[in-house]
Amino acid sequence: MRRMAVLVVALALALAIGAAGCSKPQQEGTPAGPSATQTKMPTDTGKKGTAANPWVIGMSQCNLGEPWRIRMNDDIKKADEATPQVTVQFKDAQGKEDQQQAQVQEFIDAKVDLLIISPKEAIPLTAPVEKAMDAGIPVIVLDRKIASDKYTCFIGADNTAIGREAGKYLVKLLGGQGNVVELRGLETSTPAGERHRGFVQGIAGSGLKIIASKDCQWFEDVAQKEMATILSRYDKIDAVYGHNDPSAHGAYVAAEQEGKGREKTIKFIGIDGNVDEGLRYVKEGLLAATFDYPTGGKEAIETAVKILSGEEVPKKITLGTALITPENVDRGGEPIAPLVPPDEPTAAGTSTGPGQ
């Protein structure tokens, strides 16, 4: 009886691992066929960086619990499939710093050719990244920074610039006049601060006025509650600027629930442009616009190939954004090139990413 139970559990264990392997290619949002990742197995023969013997890249993702980060992994996967010279292995640290430290160590032990990391937290991951560099592994840091400049290349978007673009767009949309509500991301996080600062720069000199600005912690339900309060206090609201798409959408729902039809007159704009969030809301006409917050996945693979081929790459690559409106959503938005960013001190940023 007991022996049976032991057997059954052991079998289940084997099945679970096996099933995990099989289900691998059909996971969320991977549009490509199932064969691509399977065929690219590294072998020991010949020169590296060919389809037969690709470079192995380790990708350490800090938390796959956020839609934007799933998109980042998907972008890398797509780029990987289009690039025969490399193959990417993914690890997910489930939002735990210590686990991400361990995974970087595992990539070092496995002697990957290059490491891409999107760190959970700057300080704890500084030492592991430095260790990888010491071991001769080039490191591309994605989205969030680390607390030293010992890395090969940083790729990230400029939140201040995106905020500024959003501000400028609203000025245009409202004809230079109007009352704006700002629904901010988590107050203590760096992106929220930057998106706020950029927005203020963007509307400077126009007739736009921020009549209310609330910390919604990136959460849709919080934004909805805050917006309901704001709606009851202000009769004239022309636009809502959400630091992320769910906040803007929450505001839309609050206006709808108010029952005065104000959701038709107020312009809602957000940031991020995830497929199931911002893009959908724009397509359905709920949001007037959203600004793409790029993941840098594609750029990371491009840069990786350059580094591995021995080409020079810049220390910092700042990503542009795209204005996505109902008119251009099907074309993928209208790209806005990155402005030359003001150089920031590298040690900065506890950087809690968007969507948190």
Next chain:
Amino acid sequence: MAEEPLLRMEGICKSFHGVHALRGVRLDVRRGEVHSLVGENGAGKSTLMRILGGAVTLDEGTITLRGRGQVFRAPKDAEAAGVAMIHQELSLVPPMSVAENVFLGREPRTRLGFVDYAAMREHSEALLAELGTPCDVTRPAEAYSIATQQMVEVAKALGREADLIVMDEPTSALAEAEAERLFEVIRRLRGRGVSVVYISHKMEEIYAISDRVTVLRDGEWIGTAPVGELPQERLIEWMVGRKIEQLFPKHAAEPGAELLRVDGLCVDTADGSGRRAVDGASLTLRAGEIVGLAGLRGSGCSELLGALFGRYGRVAAGSVAIRGRPVSITRPAEAIANGIALLTNDRKTTGLVLSMSVLHNATLASLSRAGPPGCVLRDRELALAQPFMDMLSVRTASVDAEVSALSGGNQQKVALAKWLMTEPSVLLLDEPTRGIDVGAKAEIYELMNTLVAQGKGILLITSELPELLAMSDRILVMHRGRMTAELNRDEATQERIMAAAMEA
């Protein structure tokens, strides 16, 4: 043999890890018969009954029930075949109502599929009334005494239409009157054609209730005989394999100096009702003396011993003096330091730590002497324990064996070893021979004699009056927390004790 017996077990063999527990044992039970199964602890009675109940599968042998061969793989097989087991530890669910317990697992349903409480109540009431124990079946089982709960178990068995009921030491937790009522029920069951296999260590019960007796010894069948043809001496001989000249050895009492004096001791009951479990008890105990305490359940004898040992914290009133020096004992540790030892009446729940080894149990109360301060060294521990293990002839495969693996008698010896190791001058022994076999009993009596000869004093509680009468120099009788009589050895009789125990 005129008719096919209800149950026939033949050639039953069972071994555990290469050790034979049963070798070719047989047992046949007729319809409407009360059949006693006796033997020392470890003789194989329990294993045989567990096989009959389906809890253990047999290695060899056959079970025939009502003329049909049976293979029991699980308790439910045996239950379906009409065999019910009533263990020492009752299997009722305490917070559930009596009726729910009686119908546990086979609740009657209404047409809508809900539990039919009305039918359940009606049937269980009828069953219990038939057993002479009418009670409110909607109250939880735990609200009733052990005796009533046992009746609920019987009702449960009858409700399942069992015609063979196994009772494993059912009277061990019952007072005399309650046991008498149980016998009445057993006789009634017999009248209905139900057969009962009765396991007990008490001679009087066996002779009072059973039709026939089967004796097991060391896993082997020794004999089966009608009680009328089997005199007590012969039965004991069958059980122990040797003649016991005298079960209760006499001892010469030469009381010395006063060891313990108790004046007006009062103990509140644990339920917080303000009632007194012990109400103004006074006694003295001298060196070399065994003082017996007699009383029915609820008389407060056990509570008196517990209070002397500091089990209940500060006592409500009264004073205790040891060797003439007044002491205030509020914790067991203080009692031990004052040379008092308490052997509780239930070694499994309060006497031993069953998950620990024999050695660790034996030294538990003397660890301060088993090594440098704060430490326990195995060598020292062994040296400390060995003399007592030898003196008590504890039979165990290894001192590192879990104490739960030992037979009842040997467990009791380990508990005694623990207390003797503390070098007490006053021993409080609460039912020291409960649930142990005849051989071990005799050894414990012998030990008590040795101890008093060394100048120790013993306060003894035992519910077996012959034992009490034989061992005690004086007997104090308690009723509802009060001392109702003090009888000297020569004036004490069973009748006088019972009289004092039953009326204030």
Next chain:
Amino acid sequence: MDELRPGTEGPGSSSLARRALALAGEYRGPVALVVVLVVGILIGGRTPDGRPVFLTGSTHVSVFFEYAEYGILAAGMTLVILTGGIDLSVGSVLGLSSVIFAILTLGCGWSSQWAALAAAGVGAVCGLINGILISRLRFQPFVATLAMMVVARGLAKQVTGHRKIAPALDPWYHVRSLSEMPPIYKGMMSPLAKHGIAVTVLVVPALIIVAAAFFRYTVTGRALDARLFGSSPAGRTARATLSIGAWAIALGLTVWGLAPYLQPASFLFVSSLLLMALVVKVTRFGRHLYAIGGNEEAARLSGVPVARSKVLAYVLCGLFSGLAGIVTTCRLQLGNPEAGATYELDAIAAVVIGGTSLMGGRGSVALTLVGALIMGYANKILSNIQIHGQFLQDGAKLLAKGMIIVLAVLVQEARRRRA
């Protein structure tokens, strides 16, 4: 370590295979650990040059290093579980002591020793409160430590103002800007020493001594033992001295030999467990824990100071949480009020996989070390397995981990039934 010693053989076990099996059954924990290691070698991933990852020294070094906090927590947790209790607050207390340590070292400029003492002390005080609630006020351990779990987490967030404690960041809550982190932050996480003596030169003789010590438990060893020392008091003393000396030398050699590889965090993990294993084995307090867990009333009636022993068990558990908090702070290089969330579950799992009963009274700290290593190595395997060139995803890992726990407990249960 009674559980690790072979028992007397049954009469039927004559063949070699059967004896080997019986032995394997007795040493179930270590055997399971070896199985996990073999599985690791087989499927635990390969380095680019084709060697199994589990045959590289750095993998083993990282298992000890990465599992340090869980192992330290499990040391204290075993004591509590032996009494039949449970401590759910260890993860939160870890978080609290972590931020206290960070504030004192980074914010107030305390020296590392005093800050460590204070952080460990905070852990011990939390344990003391748990112990008093449970033994004096008769709270159920689950409830008392659940409350502490919430309170300690709340305190951690309160004292930090919901922020992480690190230097050189935004205008942080009373943290001065440090040009350099205190040395303990780096020291805890880097190998102990840099001397170049090869590990085999030192560790191999240590292993020989340990093997010799276990030889004493064999029949031949016992006979030899008796002939060499006899049973006179002088002989016993000589034997005890020699034995203690040998163990000390073995331990010293091992530490010295591993120093260039292992970090202080790993040493803290192993030595916490070894120390507690010793305490439980040779002290009265240790014996009392078993007695209380096995049968509290019987223990009390045998004069065991039940309340005092329980309080001490919870205090030690809190103290180890505090120590683990210091390790976490050094690992993250900052004080995180969220640190340690759900760590209590991993600690409990290590104890249970080792074979210590949640009912109390049965088990040992030595087994917990084995359980912790099984968990640590299993984690490493799951983290390194590749299917179609890809690592396992989170969901599959959790599934597998859950089943490892069930499997381990089933195996342990089987042992208990057999016994």
